[in-house]
Amino acid sequence: MTTSTRLSSKTKLAYGVGDLGAAIATAINGFFLLNFLINVAGLRPGIAGNVFLVAKIWDAVNDPIIGWLTDRTVSKFGRRRPWLLIGAIPFGLAFFLQWIVPPLNETGLFWYYLLIAILLDTAYTAVNVPYVSLTAELTQDYDERTRLSSVRMGFSILGGVLAAFFHGIIVSQFPQDPKLGYMVSAAVWAVTIAGPCFITFFGTKEPDFAINAKPAVEGPGFFEGLKIALSNKPFILVTTIYMLSWLAIQFAQNNLQLYTKDWIKMDMGLFSFLLLAIQFSSFIWVLIWAKVSEKIGKQNVYYLGAGFFVLALMGLFFLQPGQVVATFVLAVIAGIGISVGYLVPWSMVPDVVELDELETGQRREGVFYGFFVFLQKMGLAVGLFISGWALELSGYVNATPGLPDPVQPASALFAIRVLIGPASAVILLLSFLAVKAYPITREKHAEIKVELDKRKNNQPIPSTLLPEE
Template sequence: MLAEKQQSVHTKSIHVDAPSHKEMLNYGMGFFGVILVWTLVGTFLTFYYTDVAGISAGVVGTLMLVARLFDGVTDIGMGTLVDRTKSKHGKARPWILWMGIPLGVTTVLLFAVPEIGETGKIIYAYVTYIALILVYTAISIPYKTLLGLMTQEPYKRSVLNIYTGVFTMLSTLAITILAQPVASAIGGKMGWTVVAAFSGFMIILTSILAFRSTKERVGASSVTVRKDIPLKKGLKALFTNRYWLIITLYCVVAYTLNALLAGAGLYYTTYILGNAAYFSLVGLLLFLPTIIGFFFMAKLVGKFGKRNIALTVSIIGIFGPIIKLIDPSNLTVFLTGTAIQGFGLVPIIMFLYAMINDTAEYGEWKFGIRTEGLVNSAASFGMKVGAGLGGALIGWLLAFGGYVGGVTEQSSTATTMILALNIYIPFVLALLQTVLMWMYKLDKQYPQILAELKERK
């Protein structure tokens, strides 16, 4: 009788920690809207500011870095706030409901710079961009934290991350391929405002869907049950968590690389390849390895683990910039290099959020403190720093090269800077990304960590 009762409890525990495929699908769909906004801003905002709104490249570069650094700092505060949120809906899900509409509205405002003079446009850009990233932080940190709260089982968490990857890919491709042609077809500033309005509507819709269709299941072990962990103690545990440090540095490097490939790509197709319309094709090929990987990645993860696959594709991605150097102005060569370079983006889309949440278990096992919100927000800080640094490099190097927005032909120095942003710097970043992934070896230890944590409950 006792054995049957224990078996029943065990079965119930497994069931509770196992979200259904329908729930994982709805969570992934929630990411569609979030990434739609992230991709629109990360890929086209710099170009919109310099070539449509008429703001100088140097000013835009400084704006990108200042805003993102400020955004990164607020990530820490948001993570702490999520950890301390108590409601009948949990601690992450309520924020997804609350912040959907504000993010939709600020997305539209961002791509609606009025004609109010150079100084006025700069002030408007700072105010609206900072407003957007604050609201984006308030929804993206809970989204990422929710992944770790839906399940603690490593394979399910990996599959859940792959679901998010599918919709991340769909939203990224939708914006990368369609945004520029649609904006150009409508024309002028209005074209980009319409694209932003569509993105804003989608974030509102998908946020409501994700809130209604998901459930938080994972709590702290008996060792770590306490109402509020002091921020100082939480940060100390965080910065002595070596795997969190590695994955956060990886976030900085990977998102700097991603910002360059996305944000500088339109300049390359326009002024090096001679046709802005090529950017849609470049965007498609950049994500081609990830698209193919979706069909069999779950089986590969089960056999080889997240880290080993991530390391392998990162090594392959290094050869992309090398191929581009064969003939930088040749479309076929550039597209081939782009497709190979796309292997380096696979870990960002398919594994990164799961790996970040795995470090929360490591921290709980090592230090007796569980802070999913702080872990995700601090790693998100690395993403924001990387995205800000990438955007800043684009603006600053273009300004250094004497870039002039909207002209037919650029100077040789400006052309050199465009080459550096698309080939030379990404090559160095791809090397660093691979080294950091090689240093991340938590996968081997994770089953033991999870087993010991379950024994404490």
């Protein structure tokens, strides 16, 4: 089978299921971690935000380096798949340790959660960067990549649906001891996180050109490679789209539990069902948008989906306490937009990889995807940091486990509403500028593919297709 033909359903499913582990960790962290650190572990909101911002200093080095290393990995299994075996178990273990509350003071807790955050990010990177890099190697067909990304994102959102729903259900079984509830749930999900890595490893096969690829010992080194990647205009635009859309999603996710509990006054027994509504809507619309993009293009799909998300975010800002049904309606509408934040940027990156190959003669998926995974985690970290300090400065009152929730001051409630509404909406609207400027259409990608084929056959490349200096 050539890399330009359609992939088998078995390969697509085996690849797609591999995103479950990352999706479970991301969903639970996104919806529950801020509340856990503040109201269960007992950290002040600002200190909780600091933990994850500091951890990103290591991530700024960790993600691109592991991506670069996967580009230079040589084995009979390929460049990417061996990393899934190396990182799977450490990933699950670090996730479990994140949800334990050790008997330490606030300073000790800060250092504990910082260390675990670094370990978790490293293990996440070791699994997720090579995993997402496989997209560009399994197929080189423009529309097939969108279909492959839609299967992957379908599993990703499905994993988020199950994790977010059942995590809340499990924790709610321990109303008098939420620390134990979080630990029990984390143990369940830690085991679940590792399994998909093995399914992808055994269910897919890297093509011959990837298995036989030689490390670029004569080409650009790590720092020169990063310089080339960051000078690639389409890549900068795609990363801007992804970073802004993911940051908007994280603002909404990080603060949703606080918003529904402290502002809407929703019964927290309904919270898991609210998450189910969001994630199920996203799951359905990822599949719909994948089909629609084949008709109107990726950029237009992004405009439409993100427009729904903006409307939902602004609607949440204007809701009043007690409007539970309206909250559920807006959650379903938000899912329509969240789905394009998952689907569109990820389906654009493989096209950027091939534009880079046209310029450098090398396939360096690991470098590009390393930055992408870094931005995903950076979005979560920045969201937690800004949310934490916004709550700290607005006077948010920490809850005490086992006791009734405290009444929050008006300033804290307003801060939560701004974070989940206008702040997220403005960030998302800024991403439209990058989408408008993104230059690789279906027609442009077809031209790039033709010229890459010519290069493989030792034919000259027209200068009009080479990226500008």
